[in-house]
Amino acid sequence: xxxxxxxxxxPLLEVDHLHTSFHTFDGVVKAVxxxxxxxxxxxxxxxxxxxxSGKSVTALSIMRLLKSPPARxxxxxxxxxxxxxxxxxxxxxxxxxxxxxxxxxxxxxxxLNPLFSVGNQMSEMFVRHQGLTRREAWNRSVEMLEKxxxxxxxxxxxxxxxxxxxxxxxxxxxxxxxxxxxxILIADEPTTALDVTIQAQVVDLMMKLRKDYGAAxxxxxxxxxxxxxxxxxxIVMYAGQVVEEADVISIFEEPRHPYTxxxxxxxPKLGDASTHGRKRLQEIKGIVPSLADLPAGCHFYPxxxxxxxxxxxxxxxxxxxxxxxxxxxxxxxxx
Amino acid sequence: xxxxxxxxxxRTNLLIGSALVMFVAGMAVFAPLLAPYHPTEDANILxxxxxxxxxxxxxxxxxxxxxxxxxxxxxxxxxxxxLFTQFMNSVIGIFMGLMAGYFGKWIDxxxxxxxxxxLSIPTLVFALAVMALMGPGLINVFIALGVTNWSxxxxxxxxxxxxxxxxxxxxxxxxxxxxxxRIMFNQILPNIMGPILVISTLGxxxxxxxxAALSFLGLGVQxxxxxxxxxxxxxxxxxxxxxxxxxxxxxxxxxxxxxLNLFGDGLxxxxxxxxxxxx
Numbered sequence: 001x002x003x004x005x006x007x008x009x010x011p012l013l014e015v016d017h018l019h020t021s022f023h024t025f026d027g028v029v030k031a032v033x034x035x036x037x038x039x040x041x042x043x044x045x046x047x048x049x050x051x052x053s054g055k056s057v058t059a060l061s062i063m064r065l066l067k068s069p070p071a072r073x074x075x076x077x078x079x080x081x082x083x084x085x086x087x088x089x090x091x092x093x094x095x096x097x098x099x100x101x102x103x104x105x106x107x108x109x110x111x112l113n114p115l116f117s118v119g120n121q122m123s124e125m126f127v128r129h130q131g132l133t134r135r136e137a138w139n140r141s142v143e144m145l146e147k148x149x150x151x152x153x154x155x156x157x158x159x160x161x162x163x164x165x166x167x168x169x170x171x172x173x174x175x176x177x178x179x180x181x182x183x184i185l186i187a188d189e190p191t192t193a194l195d196v197t198i199q200a201q202v203v204d205l206m207m208k209l210r211k212d213y214g215a216a217x218x219x220x221x222x223x224x225x226x227x228x229x230x231x232x233x234x235i236v237m238y239a240g241q242v243v244e245e246a247d248v249i250s251i252f253e254e255p256r257h258p259y260t261x262x263x264x265x266x267x268p269k270l271g272d273a274s275t276h277g278r279k280r281l282q283e284i285k286g287i288v289p290s291l292a293d294l295p296a297g298c299h300f301y302p303x304x305x306x307x308x309x310x311x312x313x314x315x316x317x318x319x320x321x322x323x324x325x326x327x328x329x330x331x332x333x334x335x
Numbered sequence: 336x337x338x339x340x341x342x343x344x345x346r347t348n349l350l351i352g353s354a355l356v357m358f359v360a361g362m363a364v365f366a367p368l369l370a371p372y373h374p375t376e377d378a379n380i381l382x383x384x385x386x387x388x389x390x391x392x393x394x395x396x397x398x399x400x401x402x403x404x405x406x407x408x409x410x411x412x413x414x415x416x417x418l419f420t421q422f423m424n425s426v427i428g429i430f431m432g433l434m435a436g437y438f439g440k441w442i443d444x445x446x447x448x449x450x451x452x453x454l455s456i457p458t459l460v461f462a463l464a465v466m467a468l469m470g471p472g473l474i475n476v477f478i479a480l481g482v483t484n485w486s487x488x489x490x491x492x493x494x495x496x497x498x499x500x501x502x503x504x505x506x507x508x509x510x511x512x513x514x515x516x517r518i519m520f521n522q523i524l525p526n527i528m529g530p531i532l533v534i535s536t537l538g539x540x541x542x543x544x545x546x547a548a549l550s551f552l553g554l555g556v557q558x559x560x561x562x563x564x565x566x567x568x569x570x571x572x573x574x575x576x577x578x579x580x581x582x583x584x585x586x587x588x589x590x591x592x593x594x595l596n597l598f599g600d601g602l603x604x605x606x607x608x609x610x611x612x613x614x
Contacts, residue, residue: 065509091514098512105510110503115525124521125511176511 010082011038012216013062013184018076020054020061023069027292031057033240035076036318041183044210044217046231046248048224048263052288054240055220059186062218063103064093081183099129102177106189108170112161118145118172119157122179129180144175147212148205167198171205178213186218191226203229224267228252233324236260239289239299242318246325256327258304258335259284298329306335342605349601355594359587363410370404375559377401384577394579396569402580405561406587412562413591416476417543423481424542425488425535432492433519437500443493450486458484458541459548466554473556476549480542491534495527502526529606536599540592547588563588 020032032054039045047055060066062078064085078085080101085093097103105111113121122141126132132140138157145153148171161169170190177185187206191199203226210217219230227234227248234251236244236259244257255261265282286303295301297312304311308331318328329335343349362369371392382399385391393402435446453461465479499505500523508522549555550564558565563584570580 063510065506094512094514096512097510103510105503105507107503111507113504113508113522113526124513128511128513128517173507 010079012041012043012081013039013218014077014079015058015062016077016079018058018061018078019074020057020066020071021074022071024292029291030240030294031071031291032061033294035237035240035242037235037242037245039184039216039218042210042214042216043233044219044231046219046221046227046234047237048221048227048234049237050222050288052239052291053237054291055237056188057240058237059103059188059218059220062186063097063101064090065103095129098125098177098182099180100182101184101186102180102182103186103188104170104173104177104190106192108166108173108190108193111173112169114161117158117160118164122157122172122176125176125179140179141175144179145172147178147209148172148175150175165198166194167202170194170198170202174202174206174209178209178215181213182215184218185215186220188220189222190219191221191223199223199226206230224263236263239294240291241299241328242326243300243328244326250322250325256321256325256332256335257300257329258306259300262303262305306331346601346604348597349605352594352597352599352601355590356598359410359591359594360414362407363414366407366411370401370407372401372404374400374405374408374561377404384573384580386577387579393583394577396566396577396580397573402566402583405566406563406583409561409563409566409584409587410591412473412556412560413543413546413588416473416480416546417539417595419477420480420484420542420546421535421538423477424485424538425531427482428485428488429492429524429531431485432489433496433524435489436493436496437515437519437523446489447493450489453483453486459545462545462549463552463554466549471554471557473560476546476555479549480545484538484542484545488531488534488538491530492527495530496523499523499527530603533599533603533606536595536602540595540599543588543595544592 015035015037018032018035019030022029022031031052035054035058037045047058049055057066057071061073062080062085066073073086076086080096083096085096088096112118119138119141122144123134123137126137126140127134130137142153142157145157150156150168150171156164156168161172164172174190190206191202194202206217207230209215217230219227221227231248233247234245235242236251236257238259244251244255244260246256251260252264255264262282262284266284268281284303289295289299289302295312297314298304298307298316301307301311311330316328316330318326319332320326321332377400379399382391382395383397385395385399387394391401391403393406396402396405431446431450435443461483462479465483466475469475469478496519505518505522508518513522546555546562547564547567550562551568553568556562556565558569566584567581567588570577570584573580
């Protein structure tokens with residue numbers, strides 16, 4: 001009994017002090033540097049960050065899809081339903097991929113095999129993970145296409161990827177990802193390659209399907225608008241580290257880390273002076289530091305408007321000034 | 336990539352090549368109907384070394400056999416050797432190339448070293464050595480040419496796999512939990528078949544030339560079975576007194592190889608979208 005109650009209390013996915021590096025000719029690139037977070041069943045967690053902040057590498061580490069070499073997971077644990085994903089064999093991992101944890105990618109235009117019909121590719125999922133016959137799998141595929149709101153799914157299933165638009169292909173990818181009723185769906189910038197109206201449709205679709213399927217969603221994006229719409233809790237990453245974590249309201253209403261604040265200030269708002277050309281939009285000065293040559297102390301130090309010499313002395317710890325609100329800045333209280 | 340009739344029609348090399356190949360293939364299939372005489376049994380020493388005339392269109396050889404009939408029957412040997420050995424080479428080469436390209440690391444190093452060694456030995460010398468070891472005969476020609484010449488296919492497959500495995504849909508397939516072999520054979524292989532098909536077509540021509548060379552040197556198909564290379568060997572010392580004995584089988588080899596090469600080139604142009612769009 002106690003074991004059972006312990007189990008229900010545990011988060012569904014727990015990333016624990018993950019370190020992932022790329023060993024290149026130019027040196028060791030620390031793409032993910034001590035990242036920890038937890039995700040509960042049915043929760044929607046957003047990860048925001050610029051290119052190179054380590055958000056995609058975190059996701060690929062969870063899926064164990066990084067090519068090694070050059071990538072190497074140096075330290076840490078990834079616990080999924082009490083299984084350490086970094087310890088299990090590749091064949092057990094393949095049974096989890098697509099079946100219990102699935103992932104969709106940024107590029108819907110090229111994520112489908114051009115030589116097979118859409119229904120054919122979807123059927124393969126059911127054959128692989130659920131052992132259905134070809135005919136059953138085909139029928140299930142058509143059902144899934146209907147669920148992701150593709151019109152005349154029976155006809156569309158026989159079509160090839162090049163017959164479809166980007167938005168439709170991304171829906172097909174979502175349908176494939178949800179086909180086996182996974183517990184977690186990792187979405188790596190699923191809307192980046194789509195135009196704005198289609199983005200909204202895809203986000204709406206994902207929110208609807210989350211309700212129907214009850215999958216937890218790990219939404220990786222650099223688009224704060226998408227995060228605001230879909231996520232309950234947000235992790236902000238910078239240079240391979242989690243710099244802030246809080247529920248979505250707190251992140252937007254009272255951000256504590258200088259990076260999060262600058263990020264929010266750099267978004268144009270309708271009706272704001274900057275959108276009428278009267279004021280310049282605020283930018284974050286400088287560029288993301290090279291992950292092969294990180295500054296000592298706080299990684300955001302060179303670009304931080306509140307930088308102080310004490311920020312450079314030693315690693316900055318992740319503090320928890322309010323319940324559920326973590327921040328990696330030693331001066332956050334005084335700002 | 337477009338297989339529309341309009342695109343095919345614009346490629347003269349493809350049209351001429353496929354016409355020649357179909358002509359030779361038709362000769363091989365319908366040999367008993369087309370040949371006016373039996374290639375081995377209708378030998379008449381009275382008609383030895385007859386020049387081309389109405390009765391013997393291509394003339395006769397030393398034993399008085401009709402050269403036209405022998406050339407027609409010879410196409411069977413040449414084509415079967417060409418197709419079968421290239422098929423074996425393709426199977427071995429594609430499999431090795433997929434392994435090397437997909438798994439990389441030591442498997443790649445090992446397979447690439449083997450192909451390097453194979454490529455450093457001249458093909459004919461290697462085939463000669465194998466034939467010398469196993470003795471002459473048609474079956475041994477199949478084996479000797481079928482297992483020695485897969486390096487090109489292997490290297491081409493490997494390089495195609497290296498670029499194909501970085502494609503997004505291969506990554507997506509891995510994220511869906513597909514196994515290595517499912518990805519290699521179901522996702523990657525169908526997408527890289529174009530160039531492999533082209534190099535295989537050209538390989539058939541190479542194999543036909545090699546068989547002719549082996550038979551010319553007396554290690555290939557044994558007389559009296561008609562093979563183009565073997566016919567050339569017998570005609571060597573009559574080159575000046577009865578040139579038709581060597582000219583016609585030589586022409587047959589030349590036209591078949593030319594046809595296959597044109598066909599291969601045309602196929603490559605057709606499959607390469609850059610060239611298709613340019614014209």
